[in-house]
Amino acid sequence: MSKSNLSNREVNTPKHIYVLDAPSLERDRLTRFLEQSSFQSWVFSTPSAFFQEKDIHQNIPSVLLSNIELPNMSGLDILERIKINQFNMPVIFYGKAQVVPQGVAAVKQGALNFLLMPADEDHILHSIEDGLNLSLELQSKSSV
Numbered sequence: 001m002s003k004s005n006l007s008n009r010e011v012n013t014p015k016h017i018y019v020l021d022a023p024s025l026e027r028d029r030l031t032r033f034l035e036q037s038s039f040q041s042w043v044f045s046t047p048s049a050f051f052q053e054k055d056i057h058q059n060i061p062s063v064l065l066s067n068i069e070l071p072n073m074s075g076l077d078i079l080e081r082i083k084i085n086q087f088n089m090p091v092i093f094y095g096k097a098q099v100v101p102q103g104v105a106a107v108k109q110g111a112l113n114f115l116l117m118p119a120d121e122d123h124i125l126h127s128i129e130d131g132l133n134l135s136l137e138l139q140s141k142s143s144v
Helices: 025-036 047-052 075-084 097-108 121-142
Strands: 016-020 040-044 062-067 091-095 113-116
Touching (some): 025 121, 075 091, 113 121
Parallel strands (some): 091 113
């Protein structure tokens, strides 16, 4: 596992990782990795469950890790809802090889990254760190 790039101040700041994916082996592997990496994570099985959650912490650095292929809502729809709800939350999508075109489209529309699964754990960690750093920047700008 690689060493974190987060500064000392950022290491002590709570960080939330939201995982949006239907129950699967991939989701289980990802949530276990997050636990082992000492991230607080919340798992949602459907987009509606995620967007109905009242405890999405707006003032805490956070990242959404989402499968790009979900029932009832596309990755682009998820990005749009994130913007509408004004969540200062970068989105990292993941999926299998057959959804790479959707991943590219999502990145062009504002997603931070698209991870081809199964992704290397260091790559996942670096993407999360980039997302948390961006989340901190967005929160700093919105509090000015």
